[in-house]
Amino acid sequence: MLHLALFLIFGAVCVAGAVNLLAQRHPINSALSLVVVMGSLAGEYLLLGAEFVAAVQVIVYAGAIMVLFVFVIMLLNAGEEERTRGSRIAVLFGIPGLLVGSVLIAWVLIAHSGTQPVPLGALPGPPREIAMLLFHDFLLPFEVTSVLVLIAIMGAVVLAARPEAVEHTKKEG
Amino acid sequence: MVPLSYYLVLSGILFACGVLGFLIKRNIITIFMSIELMLNGVNLSFVAFAAQWHALSGQVFVFFVMVVAAAEAAVGLAIIIAVYRTRETLNVDQVNLLKL
Amino acid sequence: MLSIETFIIVSVIKTVIAIFVLLTAVAYSVWLERKVIGHIQNRWGPTRVGPFGLLQPLADGIKFLFKEDLTPPHVYKPLYIAAPMLAVALALTSIAVIPIGNSITIGGIQTPLQITDVNIGLLIILGVTSLGVYGVALAGWSSNSKYSLLGSLRASAQMVSYEVSLGLSLIGVLIMSGTLSLRGIVDAQGGTFLGFIPRWNIFQGQIVAFFIYLMSAYAETNRVPFDLPEAETELVAGYHTEYSAMKFAMFFMAEYVNMITVACLATLLFLGGWHGPIFGPSVLQAILPVFWFVLKVFVFLFIYIWVRGTLPRFRYDQLMAFGWKFLLPLAIANLVITALIVALKS
């Protein structure tokens, strides 16, 4: 009972945040509502027992990635988005397509909703086991992603640095 | 006790919101956030299925998704900065040099 | 096992006590700071209100409360108002998982000296502190003034960068103790070597990590020598330039709460928590651990103030270079070495 209530609360906050993300016209509001979504998702994870995932969700997503977003928004001093009619296709095809797709998926889920319920804290993901999986079974993907991150860092530096800045650092060596 | 399908519906809704944002928003940064939203929706389904099948690997995949998302955010935001520097706008409708 | 009701009641009581104690501590750490800085700078510090100015914090509080709460024009109101609340709320949240002593039994109800004991307490603290950035950033951005914006940009950049080395410095300790629960970490530090050296992590080779943590913590809390966000000489008062009265007080509180939080964290992770010589009658034995804990936190805070009284401020590029080019590699090296040693031992 409490479980379902918590689920519904978090879920409601989640959906509200997502909708708000779309409704808001100022990027920073969207960003904050996304943070809210992530926070409540962390709550959902806790309900599912994935405490470690929840914590990392908060630290990485809310604490790092979204901070980056906010940071960029502040840096570029992005204002309200103006309403331009750029793309008819997005409206003509995309939204109907999206509706069709989601309706179909919903139908499938409802049709097969005979899934047995998940108890509270169904699968506790203690850091130790996750570490075992991450550093033992999934070692190769882990390393690959680390390389990916490295590349991403360098790419970000190269992309964002002003040419003259790059020259400057080159001179400095 | 919450049926698994609830979680899946929730993640589906989040994903759909992400797609919708991609479709209707003009601001590059917001569109980018929509992507993150989709990723989150997927993550939720990952964790839900992990709980369903008692397989921790589902949660591990969430970490991979997060890492990818982080990398993507770093590069993407850098790109956004570069675009803004050259085009003086964040409106995707005005960043359409790729057309024929 | 407690029933839900008692659990909730006990939790509420503990929360109230914790917040009260914390805010008092904040108030008196401000007082302490002014005193110590005063003496360092060969002044007296506050003396007028009460003996040794002991009531000074109270006076300050009252002043803040009754000041006019003015909102400058052109600010983005929702966030302008939300920011300080966010800051202080997050700051207070992180205290929830900090244990200050072993569990005690009162009226047959046995409860830990901690609002709640979760086995990923450390992660929660990290998460909350990482969220603390928002308060600063939004405050600066929403108050729509260049000083605030610059201050907040600096603040958020600084916090994000130093958070990395902070987290990395902690991982060494985690490897040593093998748990994420703060209580577990403290328990892992019980006992002594050779009878007289306590088994604190700082004595177990985490000394480097400790100092990395120290510096990162200063940066996290925007304290001297890393107080760039509110560098009076450059940007009037940094991100809270436009704030006044209670909103400003909230930031003020948030800063000191954060100080105390990191001090507690340092105590728990490096200085052996509430471990210390236990002796005397049972009452004393019940009190002593808490006493040791508070003592250590106090020492840490004193160092904070001492540093502020001593060191000059960094330049911004120096700050970033220091964080990324010195602390981070050092932390990684420490982590690797610790991991190797532990692996070789086991």
Add this chain to the structure above:
Amino acid sequence: MTPNLNLWLIPVLPLIGAALNGLFGKRLTRQAVATVALAFSGAAFGVALFVATRFSTLQLPHIETVAQWIRAGNFRADFAFYLDQLSLVMLLVVTGVGFLIHIYSVGYMWEEGGFYRFFSYLNLFMFFMLTLVLANNYLVMFIGWEGVGLASYLLIGFFFLRDSAASAGKKAFIVNRVGDFGFLIALFLLIKHFGSLDFMQVFQQVSSLSPETAGAGLLTAIGLLLMVGAAGKSAQLPLYVWLPDAMEGPTPVSALIHAATMVTAGVYMVARSHVIFERAPIALTVVAIIGTLTALFAATIGIAQTDIKKVLAYSTISQLGYMFMACGVAAFSAAIFHLMTHAFFKGLLFLAAGSVIHAIGGEQDMRKMGGLKEKIPWTFWTMTAGTVAIAGIPPLAGFFSKDEILWRAYQASWAYWLIGLFTAFQTSFYMFRLWFMTFTGSYRGTTEEQPHAEHAGHGTHLGREQIVSRAGAYAPHGHGGIHESPRVMLVPLVILAVMSIVGGWIGIPGSMGGGNHFDKFLAPVFHTSTPSLNTQHATPGEVAPPEKQTEGPEPQTSRATELLFTGISVFAALLGFVLAAILYYLRPELPDEIAQALGGFYQAVLNKYYVDELYSILFVKPLVDGSRRILWHGVDQSVIDATLDDSADGARHISDTLRHMQSGNIRSYAGWVAAGAAAVIAYMVWMGAR
């Protein structure tokens, strides 16, 4: 347990040499190139000799598998080498003669451009030939088979700036294709019916079959097809036409490839597959007939030729005919024997002819030679040895082998013998004709002032190499004037001369008190035809079982007759000598009168019976025209190209309209993606629902 002899070394060594020369030869000096080539071919020869010494210790056949190659279901073909008496003989012949000719070539080719190219090709040829000889299954054999074809193509067209050379190379290649076609089909049949190409397995299964004495069958088909391949490679009727043109290549090449080794590959192959042939009497008869006719036919042409190398070429063809005749009468060991001796004296003859040409500055027309005896004594004497040997005058090599063949042929059918005898007569006639025209009488050429025709001919080719060659040219011997060849060319001549004198003595038939060791040596290879004995007797005019000779002492009666026949063939040879002497030494004006008398027939012979023209009318022209009209203009241009172009245009038009989808607007793209995703989901749901 048999020791591992590392047989793979023997082919691979020349390959290494070829690679070295081919890759780096351009930068190396001629000395270095020659050293490399000689070193590696010599090494191969050395290994072959070593193998020969260890041969007695082996249990035969000795098979060494180097690597797996093909494993498809039950079918498997490995890179494996197969050593028995037969392949040992071939091995020694190929490596030995090959090595000698390598040495010779150093002197002969010294001032040609593309020196390194030549030796690289030559080593490459050695590699493939040895692969062919040592192959353990038909597939590896086929590799070598094709490889030697390639090498001969490259070497015939060595002076590829001369159209005649280039086209000769092409001709050789294409004609060989016809033969290889037959060979391939034979291989397919083998795979289909025996599921293997491995010699051992195939032969075991075959020998379990009963001979197809009554009517043709599978084995007959295989045999005939193999014979087609052999005819292509060994220049038998009707596929012999490429060999005379192959004389466009440098003379050492003619000696090595088109006399000593490659052209005998067909004989070797037939001998190797003797198990099949012995059970396909019809095929065997065909082999014999083809061989006989070829021998006769080529000999008659050879009589009228005036180009020294052409004469030798046709004589090669006819000698090969002999070998096939021997195979056809199941006298395989005799065939191989003749193959060996032929390798000696024909190699010798070619090299000597090369020496002559070289001496008088590239002139190949015998009518412009004469009286060279004193001028180039070494060449003269060695050539004499070769001529006598091929003419079949005892006790030289050619005599024994040819005599063996004739005797066996007689045992099979007197017709073979008669034609063979006539051919032998012709052989000695035209060989001595060549001999007289070249060395006796008075010199009819004018070499003093004319430059090296052959070399001048190549003077045009490969400017850069030409410069190099000029740089190194004229070093060994100054030009102008008739001169003996350098020692490096003479030594191989002498060795081969000796071989062609004594080479036959290892096969002296029992009738002449010899032990006929060669036959006995090869006996184990060819003794598998025992089961087919009786049936062969049952069919008159059919193969005489070789065991008659190999097993035990032969009956006295046949010995007397054999001696008689020997005498007859020797007499025929001498007759040819005398006739040649009369016509070309004593009364040199006679031949023209005879030619006048014969008239048309002489013209026909002179023009090789117009066979080339016939072929070009029958096959070449229709093929070319058909290809041009139908395949090129018809199919290629108006069907394939047209469809291609039209589809390309269509694609361009469609994309011209479609590209408007690419508005460059991210959201539009997102829209497409969403629609597509919806479609995919719908499809999957539909599938799931069904």
